Amino acid sequence: MEPAEGAEEERSVQCPVCLWELPSSDINSHLDRCLQACGDEAESSGSEPEPPSAEAEPSSKRPRLAAAPSGSHAEGRPEEARRAAGSPVLSFFHTCRGVGRSGAGRNEAAAPTGRGRAVVRSGDVLARKLHGKPLAERLRPDTLCHYVGQEQVLGAQSLLRSLLESHEIPSLILWGPPGCGKTTLAHIIANNSKKNGMRFVTLSATSAKTNDVRDVISQAQNEKSLFKRKTILFIDEIHRFNKSQQVVIDRDQLFLLPSHAQDTFLPHVECGTVTLIGATTENPSFQVNAALLSRCRVIVLEKLSVEAMEAILMRAVRFLGLQVLGQGEQPSTSATGSGSKSSESLVYIEKKALNTLAYLCDGDARTGLNGLQLAVQARVAVGRTTAKGGATDGIVVTEEHVKEGLQRSHILYDRAGEEHYNCISALHKSMRGSDENASLYWLARMLEGGEDPLYVARRLVRFASEDIGLADPLALTQAVAAYQGCHSIGMPECEVILAQCVVYFARAPKSIEVYRAYGNVKECLRMHTGPLPPVPLHLRNAPTKLMKNLGYGKGYKYNPMYKEPVEQDYLPEELKGANFFKEREM
Numbered sequence: 001m002e003p004a005e006g007a008e009e010e011r012s013v014q015c016p017v018c019l020w021e022l023p024s025s026d027i028n029s030h031l032d033r034c035l036q037a038c039g040d041e042a043e044s045s046g047s048e049p050e051p052p053s054a055e056a057e058p059s060s061k062r063p064r065l066a067a068a069p070s071g072s073h074a075e076g077r078p079e080e081a082r083r084a085a086g087s088p089v090l091s092f093f094h095t096c097r098g099v100g101r102s103g104a105g106r107n108e109a110a111a112p113t114g115r116g117r118a119v120v121r122s123g124d125v126l127a128r129k130l131h132g133k134p135l136a137e138r139l140r141p142d143t144l145c146h147y148v149g150q151e152q153v154l155g156a157q158s159l160l161r162s163l164l165e166s167h168e169i170p171s172l173i174l175w176g177p178p179g180c181g182k183t184t185l186a187h188i189i190a191n192n193s194k195k196n197g198m199r200f201v202t203l204s205a206t207s208a209k210t211n212d213v214r215d216v217i218s219q220a221q222n223e224k225s226l227f228k229r230k231t232i233l234f235i236d237e238i239h240r241f242n243k244s245q246q247v248v249i250d251r252d253q254l255f256l257l258p259s260h261a262q263d264t265f266l267p268h269v270e271c272g273t274v275t276l277i278g279a280t281t282e283n284p285s286f287q288v289n290a291a292l293l294s295r296c297r298v299i300v301l302e303k304l305s306v307e308a309m310e311a312i313l314m315r316a317v318r319f320l321g322l323q324v325l326g327q328g329e330q331p332s333t334s335a336t337g338s339g340s341k342s343s344e345s346l347v348y349i350e351k352k353a354l355n356t357l358a359y360l361c362d363g364d365a366r367t368g369l370n371g372l373q374l375a376v377q378a379r380v381a382v383g384r385t386t387a388k389g390g391a392t393d394g395i396v397v398t399e400e401h402v403k404e405g406l407q408r409s410h411i412l413y414d415r416a417g418e419e420h421y422n423c424i425s426a427l428h429k430s431m432r433g434s435d436e437n438a439s440l441y442w443l444a445r446m447l448e449g450g451e452d453p454l455y456v457a458r459r460l461v462r463f464a465s466e467d468i469g470l471a472d473p474l475a476l477t478q479a480v481a482a483y484q485g486c487h488s489i490g491m492p493e494c495e496v497i498l499a500q501c502v503v504y505f506a507r508a509p510k511s512i513e514v515y516r517a518y519g520n521v522k523e524c525l526r527m528h529t530g531p532l533p534p535v536p537l538h539l540r541n542a543p544t545k546l547m548k549n550l551g552y553g554k555g556y557k558y559n560p561m562y563k564e565p566v567e568q569d570y571l572p573e574e575l576k577g578a579n580f581f582k583e584r585e586m
């Protein structure tokens with residue numbers, strides 16, 4: 001690879017394979033690891049840059065019992081990676097970014113790698129990159145340095161990081177919302193521990209049978225006694241272990257493991273034959289067997305922030321070689337091409353579309369990446385058809401496309417199956433339509449089908465505010481009480497609690513006044529350009545003299561001191577007169 005220029009000062013450079021920025025002194029060793037990871041993949045899948053094989057399954061169809069993939073660093077095709085790394089102009093990734101770091105070529109002509117590589121940005125190549133494995137899977141980081149956010153548990157000083165660095169993996173429960181990186185973190189731990197000779201086995205609690213757990217345990221025992229190898233067992237969605245199986249419900253505790261699994265499982269976690277890593281979206285204090293919980297460290301992961309999501313999406317944008325269009329920019333004017341080629345082979349995405357996506361995916365990186373993939377896929381498909389007759393102006397992915405992509409992503413990649421969302425939607429709409437009959441029907445369909453009662457209860461809490469609102473403020477109390485009731489007594493006893501609440505809601509008066517008004521405020525904030533207006537001085541608190549001198553609190557009229565209603569502005573100057581309660585098209 002190209003010698004790092006200006007090595008005397010610690011510059012950061014970008015890894016051509018995984019696009020990560022890192023100190024130039026680390027690039028060589030990092031690159032070796034990256035390429036090796038890609039090479040492993042190449043051996044198993046052939047190295048021609050053809051569409052990724054169809055055997056690559058979406059995450060929803062992960063094998064039930066399988067050793068984890070060998071640390072695949074799946075984002076670049078291996079050949080591309082090697083070529084890129086060996087190429088005099090570092091890589092086409094740099095090229096694709098169009099921001100020409102360290103003076104590397106900034107256009108497609110600068111990546112003359114034969115065999116049509118020069119048109120890496122064309123819709124066709126992009127379409128191939130989008131084919132097969134979901135983007136989220138391909139971009140799953142396999143080292144901590146690619147893992148975004150979650151500083152609270154993985155920061156430099158954190159316990160988890162030091163444990164990882166010392167290769168001492170305790171049993172862990174990773175608790176966090178969907179798509180925040182629980183499975184990814186487990187994979188990173190797996191990679192880390194494999195280097196240390198440990199085995200890593202994955203089970204999904206949604207599909208694993210008690211026998212599968214037994215098999216894992218007995219194999220782990222063999223490995224330990226014969227080869228002194230430890231086993232890490234990753235159980236995804238550990239809170240679902242009670243679903244299809246026999247559940248022991250102790251009156252005080254919801255035990256989640258089937259009884260014989262408990263017998264076989266616990267002692268082995270205890271004596272260290274198996275290190276357990278469980279992932280769950282549910283509060284483990286309620287959903288994980290207390291005995292098991294006491295043997296595990298609970299790591300709380302947070303919903304990814306909008307900024308973190310933007311970073312993850314930008315990595316995908318670079319991987320796909322998309323050009324980002326700033327506000328008001330047109331494809332032709334922003335094209336970084338050499339001029340020898342028109343923008344016809346370029347695919348653009350609006351900056352605003354990326355921001356919106358980062359915002360709308362609500363901290364769920366899988367949803368965000370899938371949304372991006374579907375939006376781009378759809379646009380590229382259209383672009384290719386329209387381009388058949390002649391040149392086009394390049395393909396632009398806009399905010400609207402991204403929103404559509406998100407919607408489709410919800411349907412396509414829903415792991416628990418579409419039915420789950422269909423039914424909850426039918427329940428929601430029946431209650432909204434005040435049809436108590438239908439509401440009860442959909443509730444029963446879900447509960448009888450094994451739906452998590454807390455999932456329904458959460459939706460009821462939401463419904464109480466979104467659809468009933470101030471028409472009957474008691475509804476919210478009812479919903480929260482129902483949620484807590486379900487929490488403490490579990491199925492099947494809690495079904496009647498939910499039924500009562502559902503019927504109450506179907507019969508309740510409805511109002512979306514607050515829901516709509518709040519939506520208007522959010523829209524107002526979203527549409528705002530430039531810095532947000534300052535908080536008016538008279539509304540600011542002035543606890544110190546300096547602040548008083550600065551005019552904080554000056555002119556504020558303390559309402560209880562006035563007999564008559566007080567005339568006073570509470571909104572920033574530029575929003576004076578704004579009425580968020582005004583009805584608008586929703």
Ligand SMILES: Nc1ncnc2c1ncn2[C@@H]1O[C@H](COP(=O)(O)OP(=O)(O)OP(=O)(O)O)[C@@H](O)[C@H]1O
Pocket residue numbers: 135136137138139140141146147148149150176177178179180181182183184185279280281312365366369
């Ligand atoms: N912190 C992160 N940094 C970078 N990428 C991430 C992060 N979290 C998630 N991703 C991306 O999102 C995808 C899905 O994440 P992951 O499977 O780890 O989520 P999860 O928390 O296990 O979700 P679920 O509860 O739905 O299983 C990953 O393949 C990866 O591409």
Ligand SMILES: [Zn+2]
Pocket residue numbers: 015017018019020030031034
């Ligand atoms: Zn890398």
